[in-house]
Amino acid sequence: MVNSANLPNAFQPHSADSPADNRWLILFAHDVRKPIARLISTLHLLNDMLTAQDYDGVEMVMNIALDSGEDLQRMLSDLPFQPRTELSTTPTQLVPLVERVVYSFQESAHAAGVSLGSTMPADVPLLQIPSSQLMRVLNNLIDNAIRYAPNSAVQVVVSPLILEANGVRLLQVGVLDNGAGIHPLLHRSIFDYFFRVVDQKEPDGYGLGLPFCKWIVEQNGGQIWVESTLGEGSAFWFTVPIYPLSSGTAPESEP
Amino acid sequence: MSTSRLSPDALTPQQPISQLVVDVLHLLMGEMRGPFTSINQSLPKLRDLLDAEAYADATQETQRLLGESERLLSVLDLLLNMMRENKVKLLPSLYTPHKICQLVLAAVAPASEAAKVTLQVDIAPEAPKLTADERLLIQSLVCCCELALEATSLPGTITLEVVAEPTLYHFRLHDPRPYPPETLATLQRDFATPLRVLLQQRSAMRVFLSRFILRAHGGLLQLLPSGTGGVTFDLSIPRPERMVPVILQDASPLFEET
Numbered sequence: 001m002v003n004s005a006n007l008p009n010a011f012q013p014h015s016a017d018s019p020a021d022n023r024w025l026i027l028f029a030h031d032v033r034k035p036i037a038r039l040i041s042t043l044h045l046l047n048d049m050l051t052a053q054d055y056d057g058v059e060m061v062m063n064i065a066l067d068s069g070e071d072l073q074r075m076l077s078d079l080p081f082q083p084r085t086e087l088s089t090t091p092t093q094l095v096p097l098v099e100r101v102v103y104s105f106q107e108s109a110h111a112a113g114v115s116l117g118s119t120m121p122a123d124v125p126l127l128q129i130p131s132s133q134l135m136r137v138l139n140n141l142i143d144n145a146i147r148y149a150p151n152s153a154v155q156v157v158v159s160p161l162i163l164e165a166n167g168v169r170l171l172q173v174g175v176l177d178n179g180a181g182i183h184p185l186l187h188r189s190i191f192d193y194f195f196r197v198v199d200q201k202e203p204d205g206y207g208l209g210l211p212f213c214k215w216i217v218e219q220n221g222g223q224i225w226v227e228s229t230l231g232e233g234s235a236f237w238f239t240v241p242i243y244p245l246s247s248g249t250a251p252e253s254e255p
Numbered sequence: 256m257s258t259s260r261l262s263p264d265a266l267t268p269q270q271p272i273s274q275l276v277v278d279v280l281h282l283l284m285g286e287m288r289g290p291f292t293s294i295n296q297s298l299p300k301l302r303d304l305l306d307a308e309a310y311a312d313a314t315q316e317t318q319r320l321l322g323e324s325e326r327l328l329s330v331l332d333l334l335l336n337m338m339r340e341n342k343v344k345l346l347p348s349l350y351t352p353h354k355i356c357q358l359v360l361a362a363v364a365p366a367s368e369a370a371k372v373t374l375q376v377d378i379a380p381e382a383p384k385l386t387a388d389e390r391l392l393i394q395s396l397v398c399c400c401e402l403a404l405e406a407t408s409l410p411g412t413i414t415l416e417v418v419a420e421p422t423l424y425h426f427r428l429h430d431p432r433p434y435p436p437e438t439l440a441t442l443q444r445d446f447a448t449p450l451r452v453l454l455q456q457r458s459a460m461r462v463f464l465s466r467f468i469l470r471a472h473g474g475l476l477q478l479l480p481s482g483t484g485g486v487t488f489d490l491s492i493p494r495p496e497r498m499v500p501v502i503l504q505d506a507s508p509l510f511e512e513t
Binding site for chain 1: 276277280281283291292294295298299301302305308310313314317318320321324325327328331332334335338339
């Protein structure tokens with residue numbers, strides 16, 4: 001469980017209609033920026049094409065806009081969002097989810113000079129976490145890697161090794177970059193709410209993405225941490241429980 | 256990556272305004288879930304226009320959708336910045352009132368057409384430019400237009416008048432249509448309720464947002480009854496030379512309006 005002693009007031013349990021706390025609301029405001037910002041840039045492009053009467057590529061641009069709309073719809077349908085305090089009863093397929101997320105970031109990765117890909121073993125077990133929540137963790141980690149490690153190589157890596165802790169089998173997933181790395185003194189603090197290092201070149205950071213990743217991962221029975229060396233890059237790893245083999249529930253492929 | 260990011264120096268502290276922002280977000284999700292859904296529902300309509308090669312209409316719809324998305328993002332950023340910095344952060348620029356009004360009209364055109372209400376603009380040709388966070392100011396005006404359009408189902412004409420006084424700019428939305436007494440009473444009650452109380456009640460999002468945005472600009476929102484049973488929404492912001500001090504200000508006092 002999350003230790004609420006160190007949380008800002010907004011995240012403390014306080015109201016009748018949010019039984020656990022209010023983090024879901026801030027998480028929504030934080031995460032919903034991305035599909036809206038993507039939609040805005042797409043609409044600007046579409047508007048430019050229509051104004052210039054250049055209709056050749058409008059269908060493709062429109063499809064990107066529709067994708068953003070679908071992302072928005074997924075987030076709305078996930079409200080009120082609340083990471084589960086009990087383990088998920090529906091297994092999630094990791095591979096198609098990673099492929100979809102990596103695909104959705106290709107445009108912004110290209111714009112930042114980042115080569116983005118994934119490395120996954122042949123047999124990836126089903127996971128015990130709602131796919132929409134796993135997607136938001138990956139979205140935030142990849143988005144951070146692209147923004148904070150431009151002109152680098154970013155990889156989503158699924159470890160072939162199965163870990164075990166307290167009788168629970170865990171899969172380890174990571175988002176790795178070969179950017180400038182993170183100072184060792186910050187390795188724990190970057191998971192605190194609103195913690196960020198002031199940098200005028202990066203005005204969009206709110207210091208909420210990593211704390212929310214931590215919240216989601218821990219509520220689903222996993223852990224998250226960073227391994228980083230200055231000048232060499234960073235690896236954000238998290239673990240997720242593997243879905244018990246005995247269950248016959250159909251997997252949840254994508255949110 | 257910038258090396259300044261890698262240093263533990265100059266960290267931002269945690270902020271006490273966060274609870275108020277949570278309350279605003281509750282309001283947003285409770286009463287303004289509509290804009291999120293509206294944006295999403297407009298996309299298939301836009302695709303249909305493109306499929307039908309109705310490019311003039313598609314351009315208009317794209318621009319409307321763009322404005323709606325940008326305003327929504329501005330409100331989210333306003334809230335997230337308040338959460339992070341305990342300050343209201345505006346991004347002011349110099350605009351002609353004519354442009355502001357045209358963008359407002361475009362934003363509410365579908366709703367006004369559906370309501371059989373004509374929106375017209377009355378601006379003195381010599382009206383000087385104003386300084387404001389354009390998207391937030393437009394959001395404030397759109398909120399008032401929506402309040403008017405929803406107040407009564409009567410057809411009619413609403414006039415958006417711009418008046419430049421020596422120290423203040425007024426955007427006055429004159430709606431002469433008679434409002435049902437209970438609607439008028441609700442509006443008057445909401446306008447007389449302090450912002451912090453509106454937050455606690457989690458009601459009247461449009462009134463809250465419009466008033467909050469104007470207060471952040473150092474301005475005011477007032478509801479004035481008209482002789483016809485309708486109302487005038489009077490939105491005032493300081494002239495540019497008085498705007499500078501309020502670009503970045505503590506958020507907490509803005510909630511203490513009485």
